[in-house]
Amino acid sequence: MSTRDDLTTAMAELLWERGYAATSPREVMARAGVGQGSMYHHFSGKHELAVEALSAVIGEMTGESSLLEGGASPLERMKRYLSVPRAGTLGCRVGRMTQDPQVVVDAELIAIVANAFDTMLGRWEQTIAAAIAAGELPASIVPADLARTLAAVIQGGYVLARAKGEQGPMDAAIRGAVSLLDAAHAAGTDD
Amino acid sequence: MSTRDDLTTAMAELLWERGYAATSPREVMARAGVGQGSMYHHFSGKHELAVEALSAVIGEMTGESSLLEGGASPLERMKRYLSVPRAGTLGCRVGRMTQDPQVVVDAELIAIVANAFDTMLGRWEQTIAAAIAAGELPASIVPADLARTLAAVIQGGYVLARAKGEQGPMDAAIRGAVSLLDAAHAAGTDD
DNA sequence: GTCTATAATCCGATAGAC
DNA sequence: GTCTATCGGATTATAGAC
Incomplete structure (x- = not known):
């Protein structure tokens, strides 16, 4: 090296x-x-x-969010990506940058971070749209909105985990999101 | 002064x-x-x-999260608190502390932050449990989990908003969470 | 290409005059 | 109770020997 x-x-x-x-x-x-x-x-x-x-x-x-693109059904892929193990107390290597005042002020650095989020959110949107098309989620869902909600659950999970110094809150936040997706799935969808 | x-x-x-x-x-x-x-x-x-x-x-x-306790139905209170205006690009004055390495290492400071989150999460849990009892959310929901999910949506909304330097991602994350709650409400509940 | 020496500035904190 | 002066050490960066 x-x-x-x-x-x-x-x-x-x-x-x-x-x-x-x-x-x-x-x-x-x-x-x-x-x-x-x-x-x-x-x-x-x-x-x-x-x-x-x-x-x-x-x-x-960025390779990790390509888990949203693999073989299973769209909703299964969403739950699979949400459930990837994440060490909450260590924080997100990308999301953490947004809280650093010197990073936010640095046009080049913050652009790198914004770009990474855009790539991931794009994959979320496509997968959510596919889930709606497949009747796995209700048509009332707006893919661009839910994409940001689910990305926020992950990012916020890191915040809660670091506040407590424990992994628990991260895992709980993910479980809650999955259960909400399951409940929405059970609602007036056609599969 | x-x-x-x-x-x-x-x-x-x-x-x-x-x-x-x-x-x-x-x-x-x-x-x-x-x-x-x-x-x-x-x-x-x-x-x-x-x-x-x-x-x-x-x-x-801390006074703000008492919005979860006011008069309306539990689900309405949840949506009301989620929809409180939040300036995403400024970040959360409490959540931001968890990304500061010197804060996490300072037992007294991080305890103050952890305590604030515990108070808010307790209010979330009570309100979610009430929503389930009222038949506004399915019994498959675990209050402690969903409490962390929704708190994470807010905290993560700040992260996404700061990454883009725009308010939009915060509002989108909140809208997505509300639409998911509405969809879960429509699912096999008894009201 | 790597090193040591050093620049000017700022850090958190203290001393002591007023 | 407030101020200025200053401590010892860290900061980002440069100069120049090897």
């Missing part, structure tokens, strides 16, 4: 653990095991290093 | 705008319009000032 990769890996870890504002170049270099000057050889500074690290993280994670 | 109140007010504002870790005593004093030493006369340091400011904020906000 190159020195450059060591630096992006260390930055990605620290972005998750501490966020952007609270992570210093010094810490990144210490974790990567390189000297002070190396980072400024490969990157123009903290900002550019974070852009590259965050892009790499999102590249990995 | 006393110097002490000026300091807690300034700290409360900065906790909202920037979070705990990113707020320096220097900024608090500047916003409050007092000199360096004044803060250390009234408070032992940044931590104690934040404890007092956060407690005050939560005191104000």
Whole structure:
């Protein structure tokens, strides 16, 4: 692994653990095991290093929401993606960025985050529309709205889990969403 | 307004705008319009000032979730509280704290946040249980689970709104949750 | 390409005059 | 009770030897 990769890996870890504002170049270099000057050889500074690290993280994670696209019925795919194990107390590596004041102000960083959410929400919308078309959810549901509701359940689950320092609230939030989807399914649908 | 109140007010504002870790005593004093030493006369340091400011904020906000307890039917109360106007791009003054690494590590601060969520979740649970008892929601719903789901929709709505820098995702997430509750209501319930 | 040394600034906190 | 001055250490970044 190159020195450059060591630096992006260390930055990605620290972005998750501490966020952007609270992570210093010094810490990144210490974790990567390189000297002070190396980072400024490969990157123009903290900002550019974070852009590259965050892009790499999102590249990995975007693959996960493709679980919404696999073989089962649309509603089954929705429940399958909701139920992916998520370590609530660690927080979401992408969603956490939105609470960092320095990230929200940084046009390039926040654009990367917004883009990742757009990709995921697009997959949600398509799957929800398919569920409605298949009669698994009532026609009163607006796919663009429910997509944001379910993405919010996941993001909010992280918030509740971190507030308590426990996994429980995350799992409960997911169970509640699934039970609501099941109840809506049982309502005047035609399957 | 006393110097002490000026300091807690300034700290409360900065906790909202920037979070705990990113707020320096220097900024608090500047916003409050007092000199360096004044803060250390009234408070032992940044931590104690934040404890007092956060407690005050939560005191104000906890009143809001009592909207779940008013006169209408349980399901109407749930929808009423979900639909309270919330400025998504500003973030939640309480939920935001859970993403601050210095807050999560501070036992006293995180306990204040956890307590605020517990109070709100308790009100959600009671109202949901009442809705089930009234036949407005199916008996398959677990109040403790759905309480966390709906609290998560609100918290996650803030995350999505901040990611886009727009109010839209917050409102959409709420609309989706309300439509899901309506669909669940229409399902095999007995009213 | 990597390192050490150092810049200027800010951090949270303290000391002590008034 | 409020102020200014200052501490020791951290910050992001640059300079320049190797």
